[in-house]
Amino acid sequence: MRLGVTMFTTDLAMPVVDLAKAAEERGFHSLYVPEHTHIPISRRTPHPMGLEELPEEYKRTLDPLVALSFAAAATERLVVGTGILLAAQRDPIVTAKAIATLDRLSGGRVVVGVGFGWNVEEIENHGVEYGRRRVVARANVLAMRKLWRDEVAGFEGFEPSWSWPKPISEPPVYIGGAAGPKLFAHVAEYADGWIPIGGKGVKAALPALREACDKAERPMAKVIPFGTLPTREKLDYYAELGIEESVANLPSGSADEILPLLDEYARLI
Template structure:
């Protein structure tokens, strides 16, 4: 069982750019497998869209004013660390130009020595889409095509082209290529659409806020759909996000129990979000690592 940390790299107040790099180095030093950056381009004082996950996550999102851009942060972390895997949990792909995004991600993978993982999702905030002047409708179809186009841009072929409804480019060069022969796309979401997207484009699942029964059902369905497509569950990584329910050691022991049960049902990695306050961050992160058993 691998463990990752998803942290709020806000760039606000005490959590400036240097704090973010220091935190990533600490997380690497504690022995975690990976560090993950969340994404929202903008936040709002009030939301019209319903947050799709558990209440604690909703309350947190409603309280956040901003986060550092995850790809910029990933580049900084890549040059400041040597071992830890680096990813997005998750990048809202349909809001970004896929040609530019493919180049940025390939550059990060080169800078990191092949340690980047693209956690990708469709997002849930219609207001954010409006602010970015991007259609909220059919965002799933848009994402599918963006992922396919990025795979084309990352292919080893020197000259590539893509022709679709949402992405259309003539033969071109797109360098650098990723360091990894196949850069992992970890598909976020708990829906049937997310499941189909994993089968068609993905190398893993980035679930979030799921019970163990929910996880088992999703994985069973995924195994069936992969087999129908001529693929195997062995080809994909099963990751589950866990937002700690509190900040006490009892809460962290609950995280450990959750992680242990995930290991029993075949989850490859749990990405935990302990949400430790800035004050005494290092000492408490070290204690959290001791409790959850990194």
């Protein structure tokens, strides 16, 4: 069982370079960081977990690809990933080049966790109707994968083009979200795995995910429980299900808060 960590990287939290070095030194496999481009102050959209007050880190999140470039430069083995990248809110041509550049400079250590987003006004500020965010995210991810893969790539919205650098190896794409036929259809069509946030209900969802992958004539998607509070029992349970990686949640805090947690989690590796 490989164990990674995820944290909201902000201008107030433990610096991402220090976090990445500490994670690698303790034997963690991966570091994932989330994305919010901005948070409109209207707060029309409630938090998906029902929190009345939005945690401060949502307002202060670093750009994930810039943050991960520093994490990758400061480490040698640590896998760096987005968890998650808001694909509907990004230009796919620019984002594909940024990810390919990061993958090449890091020696092929990039994974791309994508999601559809929950904040209606944030999404709308990017010119995307909330109800179309899945359609736009799908198109953007498919476009990025063609740009990574093909010498000459074209897709709806841009003509056949050259785009280098190519990644050393095409970054795996994982989709985050709650289990369901719509999400699993996306995973089976254009992703490599599923990131269940919190990891609850994974066992019950596996047959439906397998069915979606079989229908698409693709191998069973990888499953990475994400943002969990790890225990030996929980990791053993995941391993029994055939899961090979889990990502532990870290609070967006100072080094004094984070380092003891890393030490605690590292004992589970």
